[in-house]
Amino acid sequence: xxxxxxIAGIEIGTSKISVLLxxxxxxxxxxxxxxxxxxxxxxxxxxxxxxxxxxxxxxAAILTAEEQAGVKIDGVYLAVSGSxxxxxxxxxxxxxxxxxxxxxxxEINQVSTxxxxxxxxxxxxxxxxxxxxxxLDNRSVEKPLNLEGDRLEASYWTIHGxxxxxxxxxxxxxxxxxxxxxxxxxxxxxxxxxxxxEEKTNGCLVVDIGQGATDYAVYQDxxxxxxxxxxxxGDHISNDLSIGLRMRLSQAESLxxxxxxxxxxxxxxxxxxxxxxxxxxxxRPIPLWSIEKIVELRMSEIFEVVRKKLGxxxxxxxxxGGVILSGGGANLIRSDNCAELVFxxxxxxxxxxxxxxxxxxxxxxxxxxxxxxxxxxxxxxxxSEGQPAGIIGKLKGLFN
Amino acid sequence: MYETGRIKMKVxxxxxxxxxxxxxLMLSNPNGxxxxxxxxxxxxxxxxxxxxxYCIGKRVTRGLGAGGDSxxxxxxxxxxKQVLEGIxxxxxxxxxxxxxxxxxxxxxxxxLADLASQNGTTVIAFVTMPFTIERAGRAKxxxxxxxxxxxxxxxxxxxxxxxxxxxxxxxASLLDAFSHADAWIERAIKSIWSMMNKTGLxxxxxxxxxxxxxxxxxxxLFGLGEGSGENAAEEALExxxxxxxxxxxxxxxxxxxxLVNLIGGAGFSIGETQLIMDRVTESFGKDANVVMGAVIDxxxxxxxxxxxxxxxxxxxxxxxxxxxxxxxxxxxxxxxxLTLPKxxxxxxxxxxxxxxxQDEFSFNEGDPRGEFExxxxxxxxxxDLDTPTFLRRGVxxxx
Numbered sequence: 008x009x010x011x012x013x014i015a016g017i018e019i020g021t022s023k024i025s026v027l028l029x030x031x032x033x034x035x036x037x038x039x040x041x042x043x044x045x046x047x048x049x050x051x052x053x054x055x056x057x058x059x060x061x062x063x064x065x066x067a068a069i070l071t072a073e074e075q076a077g078v079k080i081d082g083v084y085l086a087v088s089g090s091x092x093x094x095x096x097x098x099x100x101x102x103x104x105x106x107x108x109x110x111x112x113x114e115i116n117q118v119s120t121x122x123x124x125x126x127x128x129x130x131x132x133x134x135x136x137x138x139x140x141x142x143l144d145n146r147s148v149e150k151p152l153n154l155e156g157d158r159l160e161a162s163y164w165t166i167h168g169x170x171x172x173x174x175x176x177x178x179x180x181x182x183x184x185x186x187x188x189x190x191x192x193x194x195x196x197x198x199x200x201x202x203x204x205e206e207k208t209n210g211c212l213v214v215d216i217g218q219g220a221t222d223y224a225v226y227q228d229x230x231x232x233x234x235x236x237x238x239x240x241g242d243h244i245s246n247d248l249s250i251g252l253r254m255r256l257s258q259a260e261s262l263x264x265x266x267x268x269x270x271x272x273x274x275x276x277x278x279x280x281x282x283x284x285x286x287x288x289x290x291r292p293i294p295l296w297s298i299e300k301i302v303e304l305r306m307s308e309i310f311e312v313v314r315k316k317l318g319x320x321x322x323x324x325x326x327x328g329g330v331i332l333s334g335g336g337a338n339l340i341r342s343d344n345c346a347e348l349v350f351x352x353x354x355x356x357x358x359x360x361x362x363x364x365x366x367x368x369x370x371x372x373x374x375x376x377x378x379x380x381x382x383x384x385x386x387x388x389x390x391s392e393g394q395p396a397g398i399i400g401k402l403k404g405l406f407n
Numbered sequence: 408m409y410e411t412g413r414i415k416m417k418v419x420x421x422x423x424x425x426x427x428x429x430x431x432l433m434l435s436n437p438n439g440x441x442x443x444x445x446x447x448x449x450x451x452x453x454x455x456x457x458x459x460x461y462c463i464g465k466r467v468t469r470g471l472g473a474g475g476d477s478x479x480x481x482x483x484x485x486x487x488k489q490v491l492e493g494i495x496x497x498x499x500x501x502x503x504x505x506x507x508x509x510x511x512x513x514x515x516x517x518x519l520a521d522l523a524s525q526n527g528t529t530v531i532a533f534v535t536m537p538f539t540i541e542r543a544g545r546a547k548x549x550x551x552x553x554x555x556x557x558x559x560x561x562x563x564x565x566x567x568x569x570x571x572x573x574x575x576x577x578x579a580s581l582l583d584a585f586s587h588a589d590a591w592i593e594r595a596i597k598s599i600w601s602m603m604n605k606t607g608l609x610x611x612x613x614x615x616x617x618x619x620x621x622x623x624x625x626x627x628l629f630g631l632g633e634g635s636g637e638n639a640a641e642e643a644l645e646x647x648x649x650x651x652x653x654x655x656x657x658x659x660x661x662x663x664x665x666l667v668n669l670i671g672g673a674g675f676s677i678g679e680t681q682l683i684m685d686r687v688t689e690s691f692g693k694d695a696n697v698v699m700g701a702v703i704d705x706x707x708x709x710x711x712x713x714x715x716x717x718x719x720x721x722x723x724x725x726x727x728x729x730x731x732x733x734x735x736x737x738x739x740x741x742x743x744x745l746t747l748p749k750x751x752x753x754x755x756x757x758x759x760x761x762x763x764x765q766d767e768f769s770f771n772e773g774d775p776r777g778e779f780e781x782x783x784x785x786x787x788x789x790x791d792l793d794t795p796t797f798l799r800r801g802v803x804x805x806x
Contacts, residue, residue, distance in 0.1 A: 239793075246779060251806075253648065296805070301796075301804060304800065
């Protein structure tokens with residue numbers, strides 16, 4: 008019998024809210040059927056600061072998408088990002104007990120549960136456990152089942168966020184009588200779309216630069232091993248320009264789009280451009296060098312902070328697949344060159360590949376596309392394993 | 408003591424950086440305002456040309472300085488309380504200049520400000536904040552010092568060195584940047600002095616100044632703009648808007664009380680005043696409680712200076728501590744202020760700078776974060792990343 012489910016990928020960003028609808032047919036194929044967008048209010052640096060405003064904007068975007076598709080949404084996948092997302096490695100190990108020294112399923116489950124079992128502070132909620140390869144007697148193995156060894160180690164990168172802040176976003180969706188199936192870190196969603204399998208195997212870094220926050224994810228041997236978020240983004244470039252060149256934020260924003268470049272191009276400090284270019288009172292010439300320098304300093308700093316946060320994962324030899332940029336920040340001219348200078352590996356602007364067509368190919372849609380992709384995988388998992396306990400299960404306790 | 412208008416004004420420089428500013432005022436304007444230098448470091452004080460100088464806390468520091476520890480500075484001040492009381496006795500308007508981040512500046516300033524305001528003196532403090540690139544400990548000392556000072560002074564105007572370097576020449580040394588801060592504080596003090604002591608087209612007197620500064624523990628905004636030539640008034644206004652420390656163009660919305668004073672040369676007409684006042688009202692909005700004044704200072708020639716002081720009362724600690732003396736009479740009728748300019752040398756300095764510079768003092772603790780001012784900072788490796796990168800790295804941006 009023909010069975011389909013409509014899922015929505017929703018990203019509540021600092022600049023805009025995107026809702027992308029996908030229809031999952033038979034739990035295995037995905038059709039994109041609707042897109043709704045609204046400019047964002049009440050969101051600052053990736054966090055919801057005005058519930059009412061943000062709620063209105065999200066609802067407007069959901070309505071547009073539903074009208075376009077002509078269907079109702081069954082479940083929502085929500086992207087999270089922003090200031091309060093942190094990660095830490097958690098590890099555990101067990102001895103292989105069986106007489107033939109082969110790893111059994113039981114031991115794998117046991118060590119995984121132990122590794123994931125680390126307690127968090129009360130107001131924190133786990134968003135993802137990213138599994139790194141198992142280690143069996145200090146050698147790295149992808150699937151340890153039935154392999155011979157004495158000691159099995161499991162290692163996870165646990166990403167957790169402020170339960171209240173994530174709860175706020177979920178409440179907004181719930182307020183529209185929709186159910187949030189799961190929340191996904193923005194960088195992971197974007198990474199699943201923009202990075203190719205080959206890049207993921209060789210080791211690569213995905214950086215999603217939004218207006219209010221920058222998210223990053225590192226892939227190694229095909230899996231995401233580390234991810235995070237920080238509340239610095241495109242707004243900071245505009246703010247720097249506004250302060251440095253003494254102008255309103257809207258003027259700075261416009262200058263950034265017209266002349267901003269992530270690598271200094273004009274060495275000559277005398278060349279100037281007009282602020283508003285309307286020859287009205289208040290228009291004045293601005294040195295191009297100043298604009299470019301401010302943008303360059305901020306952009307390279309964003310990449311440098313990411314590099315430092317990655318620790319040893321940010322080393323060149325671990326990122327042979329290169330750096331892939333997505334989000335609005337990737338549209339800044341030469342942002343890829345800037346990333347190359349900081350990380351010392353090739354960088355490119357992410358493309359959404361075969362999954363998307365037309366407008367959706369732009370890098371700003373990577374996250375919502377990734378959410379749908381995630382939803383597709385999740386749905387097929389539900390079919391085979393029953394109801395998995397996602398973050399929603401963990402957060403439920405907080406809401407009741 | 409400057410007796411004109413019967414307002415007693417005094418500038419006290421505290422610590423090494425504070426004394427430097429007083430030295431500078433001494434050289435450029437020796438007869439203008441009463442100057443005093445206070446330090447805990449005897450040797451450094453010995454080099455100051457200021458006549459009225461005090462080395463305090465000798466029992467605490469043996470005259471060797473506070474060594475960057477503000478609690479030692481505070482101890483020294485408390486130990487020599489009588490000396491400090493003598494310094495502020497009978498003063499109507501006290502300016503304190505200090506570099507926060509050092510032990511003496513951060514420790515002594517709050518004590519002196521407290522003593523003065525207990526006597527009914529209006530205390531305005533100009534303090535420089537250390538560079539981000541200086542070690543983090545200094546920033547902490549500075550922040551604590553600023554908090555203490557805000558509690559006891561009527562107005563505290565912090566000047567972040569990060570922003571001041573924006574005004575210096577390309578390739579300027581750290582020393583140049585420091586001297587820039589001194590020059591700005593000097594101009595700020597002179598501007599307030601002119602406001603109080605020159606003939607008014609539209610008069611602002613001491614009581615109005617006091618009214619603006621009646622709230623304690625609030626944040627203070629201070630700005631100067633200067634223009635010359637035919638369109639001096641408009642030029643000054645434009646420059647005021649362009650100022651580096653006035654990091655948010657909508658700054659005026661944040662001030663509950665705004666005092667705007669114009670200082671023009673002899674040719675400064677009431678028509679010009681009207682024009683500039685209209686423009687100022689336009690830019691600053693009519694909602695704000697704006698008090699305006701205009702004075703003539705012959706020494707300025709065809710130049711016009713705008714001075715903006717704004718305060719916001721973020722707390723309820725608004726005590727308009729009544730002065731024990733009656734208000735001094737309005738100044739405009741006093742022929743004494745029509746005396747010739749005191750600062751001929753300074754006039755030359757001004758004349759050289761055809762392109763006007765302006766001085767501004769930001770609202771928050773030397774942390775110009777603009778749009779993100781009200782949000783939680785994102786601190787990474789000891790730096791607040793909301794503050795523009797170019798400021799934290801001391802890169803000069805020409806405009």
